[in-house]
Amino acid sequence: CSIPAAESSKKKDMLLGGLLLPGLDEQSCASRYQSVYYRKNMTRSPTPYLIDRLRQQEALQRRCGPGTDAYRRASDRLKSGVKDVDTVDGCSYLVLLSYRGLGNRILAAASAFLYAMLTDRVLLVDRGKTMGDLFCEPFPGTTWLLPLDFPLQGYKDLGEDAAESYGNVTTLRNETGGSSSEHRFVYMHLDHAASVENKLAYCDDHRQFLHRVQWVVMRTDGYIAPILFLNPAYQQELHRMFPRKDSVFYIVSRYLLHPTNDVWGMVTRFYDSYLKNADERLGIQIRAFVKDDKPVQHILDQILACTSQERLLPGVLPSAGGAPPPPTTTAGARSKAVLVTGLNGWYHDSIREMYWRSASANGEVVSVHQPSREEHQRMFHRMQDMKALAEMYLLSMTDKIVTSGWSTFGYVGTALGGLTPYIMFKPEDQNPKVPDPPCKRAMSMEPCAQGPPYFECTRKEVDKLLDTSNLVPHVRACEDMSWGLKLT
Ligand code: GDP
Incomplete structure (x- = not known):
């Protein structure tokens, strides 16, 4: 087991306050007991x-x-x-x-x-x-x-x-x-x-x-x-x-939900190699609902507009027009690891190239990583599902997260980690441009219920459409889908 060094010295509550039972075989399902060493302490406790x-x-x-x-x-x-x-x-x-x-x-x-x-x-x-x-x-x-x-x-x-x-x-x-x-x-x-x-x-x-x-x-x-x-x-x-x-x-x-050892191995190897040592981790989950999952410029623009608006990523300095760059010392500089997930690799490549070609404006050292680029969605494909699950868990281990509206992949990555996401609004199909604002901080970490009923249980007046987002406290309209419902 590869428990991060800083964490392994501290004894953690592997049973999550009684949520899990002791005595199960730790070898056959390592994630059950190891995940506590990779994740932040639970911010909500079971009663x-x-x-x-x-x-x-x-x-x-x-x-x-x-x-x-x-x-x-x-x-x-x-x-x-x-x-x-x-x-x-x-x-x-x-x-x-x-x-x-x-x-x-x-x-x-x-x-x-x-x-x-x-x-x-x-x-x-x-x-x-x-x-x-x-x-x-x-x-x-x-x-x-x-x-x-x-x-x-x-x-x-x-x-x-x-x-x-x-x-x-x-x-x-x-x-x-x-x-x-x-x-x-x-x-x-x-x-x-x-x-x-x-x-x-x-x-x-x-x-x-x-x-x-x-x-x-x-x-x-x-x-x-x-x-x-x-x-x-x-x-x-x-x-x-x-x-x-x-x-x-x-x-x-x-x-x-406890990933099998094969999936957990993928999670921990990637985390240990690329994310563990950064001062801060930012997850960016990209789900472009576009034909053939081709790269789209306005989605890249939206990501950068969101990370800039919310100060999640630093801007870059203008390049010096051919002159040699000023000497930089990165010793002691803050490091930020960006985990990008998505079917297409172009967004990751573009962001990484931006921080390679130009220095970050605040001196932060930004590294950008994407575990897989599968190009196309394949249903019930064993390896794609395993990669997808590993990536949802990796997203959940970041400190802040930007997700794509409407995506259940993003909902899971967010809520597994107890993170309140910055949700990027889905661009309109008819009008493909960067939405204004490009993203919004969510009300809660909870996933959105995308197809709720529009009637009240006590009256069951099914022929009248009713706004169900104000019937009971704590159930509200979702940020990314006005007709969806989420717990807050
Ligand atoms: P949604 O369609 O965004 O709501 O998310 P789902 O997870 O239900 O379906 C999308 C499927 O496409 C996933 O299950 C994966 O098979 C694949 N997929 C989408 N995005 C990614 C990604 O970032 N990484 C990987 N590995 N697969 C992805």
């Missing part, structure tokens, strides 16, 4: 109540998870379609489907975990092609990976129109009556663009309907925690678990 709830969830996962008799009986029931069963054995399940980019999948995993805790369900995640290569098992003594022999035929293809979708099931139930225990499973389609009927699932008081359905399959591509705060049925429990609302993902991710 004793949350810690209790986590221990209960772990016990539930072990009692009902794959390999147990209870799981075998539940999956037999799912397979055979026997109806009129209650949640026998006290075990009910939430299966999370994997889809879209890695940032989406990580936000979905944290959200599904929170939902599973709120509704006393065992969380099982569809591994997609890469989940098992990316994350260690979070729960001691069991697995959170959906078994490969999961018996529900075609579950990966479930979509909004499925007969079992929440929207279809509840519409039919309103028309013809019927009990929820008749359903073999219910499918929650919570894509950001889901229909109103499906988004009504956010308002379900699970004690009345979903509670009696043993299997729930969920598909979401984003962070839904802010939306769960809108449901009166969950508000009290959420408040007890998270009295501070601005750090839900931060705390959940430190409990749930």
